[in-house]
Amino acid sequence: MSPRSSDATATEPAPMRVADALALICGRLRVSAGVETVAIAGSVGRILAADVAAPLALPPFDNSAVDGYAFRAADLAPTGPTTLPVAGRVPAGAEAASLPWGAAARIFTGAPLPPGADTVAMQEDVRFADGAVTLNGGIVRGANCRRAGEDVAAGSLALPIGRRLGAKDLALAAALGLPALPVRTRLRVGLFSTGDEVSALGGPLAPAGIHDANGPMLAALLARFGALPCPLGILRDDPASLRARLAAAAAEHDLIVTSGGVSVGEEDHVRAAVGAGGGITLWRLAIKPGRPLAFGHVGETPFVGLPGNPGAAYVTALAILLPVVLHLSGGTPEPPLPLVRSGFALGKRAGRREYLRVCLRPGGDGLTEAVPAPGGALSALAASDGLAELAEDMEAVRPGDLLPFRAHPLG
Numbered sequence: 001m002s003p004r005s006s007d008a009t010a011t012e013p014a015p016m017r018v019a020d021a022l023a024l025i026c027g028r029l030r031v032s033a034g035v036e037t038v039a040i041a042g043s044v045g046r047i048l049a050a051d052v053a054a055p056l057a058l059p060p061f062d063n064s065a066v067d068g069y070a071f072r073a074a075d076l077a078p079t080g081p082t083t084l085p086v087a088g089r090v091p092a093g094a095e096a097a098s099l100p101w102g103a104a105a106r107i108f109t110g111a112p113l114p115p116g117a118d119t120v121a122m123q124e125d126v127r128f129a130d131g132a133v134t135l136n137g138g139i140v141r142g143a144n145c146r147r148a149g150e151d152v153a154a155g156s157l158a159l160p161i162g163r164r165l166g167a168k169d170l171a172l173a174a175a176l177g178l179p180a181l182p183v184r185t186r187l188r189v190g191l192f193s194t195g196d197e198v199s200a201l202g203g204p205l206a207p208a209g210i211h212d213a214n215g216p217m218l219a220a221l222l223a224r225f226g227a228l229p230c231p232l233g234i235l236r237d238d239p240a241s242l243r244a245r246l247a248a249a250a251a252e253h254d255l256i257v258t259s260g261g262v263s264v265g266e267e268d269h270v271r272a273a274v275g276a277g278g279g280i281t282l283w284r285l286a287i288k289p290g291r292p293l294a295f296g297h298v299g300e301t302p303f304v305g306l307p308g309n310p311g312a313a314y315v316t317a318l319a320i321l322l323p324v325v326l327h328l329s330g331g332t333p334e335p336p337l338p339l340v341r342s343g344f345a346l347g348k349r350a351g352r353r354e355y356l357r358v359c360l361r362p363g364g365d366g367l368t369e370a371v372p373a374p375g376g377a378l379s380a381l382a383a384s385d386g387l388a389e390l391a392e393d394m395e396a397v398r399p400g401d402l403l404p405f406r407a408h409p410l411g
Contacts, residue, residue: 015286017392018353022323024282025295029302031330032254033184040170045226046183047331048169052159054176057149062113064090066144069126069133070117071104073141083134090114104133113145120144152176162332164226184329186228190253191218192245194235194260194270195308213310213378214259221317222257224409225325235261235270242273250277250301255328257321260308262294270294274303286352286392290316295324302328311377315355315387318406337389337404343369346397353392357384358405370405384408 016024035049064070069086076082087103090096096114099105105114113120119141127134152158158176159169165181173181193215199205200212215231222229232249235242235258242261249256261270262283271294274280280296283305287293289312294305304321306313326333343363348354357380358370373384386407390397397403 013282013284015284015291015352016282017286018319021282021285021295021320025320025324026327028281029324029327031184031328033187033329035182036185037180038183039180040173040178043165043181043183044167044170045224046165046181046186047226047326047329048159048161048163048165049182049184049330051157051161052173052176052178052181054152054154054156054158055178056176057154058152058175059146059148059150061148063146064107064109064111064113064120064144065146066120066122067108068120068122068144069104069128069135070099070107070113070120071135072099072101072116073119073139075102076135076139077137080137081134082137083132085132086128088114104135118142118145160332162330164326164331184331186226187254187325187328188252189222189227189229189255189257189325190249191215191222191229191231192233192235192249192256192258194237194258196237198234198260200234214306214308214313217310217314218257218259218306218317218321221314221321221409222325225322226329226331227255227325237261237269239269239273242269243277246270246273246298246303247277250298250303253301255324256298256301256303257306258303259306259313262292262305262307270305274298274305278303285316285320287316287319288352288354290319290355293320295320309377311357311381314381318387318409319353319355337406339402340388340405341367341369342388342397342399342401342403343371344397345399346372348390348394348396350395351392354390355387355406356390357381358386358388359383360385360405370403 071084084104086106087100088097088105090105090107090111092108092110096112099114099116121135121139193212197209198212199209219229219231258270261268274296278297278299280294283294285291285293290307292307293316296303304324306316357373359373360368360370363369370388373380375383386405389404
């Protein structure tokens with residue numbers, strides 16, 4: 001495929017909606033990541049490769065949820081307070097002896113209930129004197145007790161396949177006694193910046209040159225997505241070199257990502273090089289910023305060509321590249337975005353999805369609202385808390401509108 005001239009608008013395809021583009025892209029991808037077993041300490045951010053069943057119940061035994069006194073509810077007087085002798089003391093980690101009828105046991109949070117006990121009174125709600133405890137009336141059977149398996153039943157699904165593991169998931173795995181988990185191998189992503197004007201960081205800057213902002217940014221995002229970014233430098237505006245370097249990268253990586261060179265200018269050669277070495281499936285999105293985006297393949301390796309503008313590259317990385325990485329890694333789609341309240345008014349062109357760099361602040365009523373971030377393209381991105389998403393069918397934003405909000409990935 002050769003780049004069309006800038007005046008050949010009659011052959012230009014209509015921009016594709018983001019949801020339609022993702023359906024098309026993911027329909028052409030298959031999971032390519034392998035499987036390995038990793039210690040839970042090193043599995044954060046990884047994609048779970050199999051369902052994990054609970055090897056034991058949580059809690060594994062009936063236990064007390066508070067510091068207090070364990071007893072049989074049947075020993076309570078029908079009305080008024082009840083005084084019971086205290087027979088035994090059960091700290092956490094100790095085995096408990098059977099509870100005699102008509103007696104109570106001193107018990108601490110997490111300690112097993114003595115056999116026979118079915119209720120616990122908080123120590124703040126009782127009176128202890130002369131070896132006996134006085135319980136108030138009205139205590140419900142089972143109060144302040146955690147039953148075995150009430151959190152997780154033995155044999156039940158604890159963690160589902162496709163989950164991107166977070167610290168909360170590692171806490172559950174550790175509580176279940178699982179020292180390691182089956183996860184997908186990290187996708188090897190060959191990452192290029194493009195353009196004769198782009199200079200690598202640390203090198204000299206040409207008079208008409210710019211530093212490579214996209215390379216470090218996209219490498220950080222890919223790592224945050226759970227992939228293994230492999231920076232491959234800068235592709236210069238030479239068609240033959242482009243084709244050769246893309247082909248070489250495709251042979252060694254699971255995914256190829258570029259930024260720049262996929263628009264319609266006479267010096268935008270990446271799209272043509274990909275077309276010559278594989279194929280282009282789509283290359284224009286109904287999105288702002290980020291319309292010139294390409295998806296295709298180099299040989300058998302999937303290819304995503306992001307815009308060269310850093311702000312547009314950032315937006316399309318979150319909107320398109322993240323779902324691609326998740327799909328290739330066997331991950332489940334991300335949950336719907338939370339909503340924030342708009343604190344501004346803005347006109348919008350219908351038919352395209354727009355992403356606004358916004359800051360969050362307390363509104364006049366104390367609820368959180370979003371306002372446009374100050375600054376230019378990159379300074380506003382750096383100053384913002386995240387992106388507000390304006391759907392294709394919106395024609396204006398009014399104060400008080402609820403907007404999907406994507407917080408910036410951290411780490």
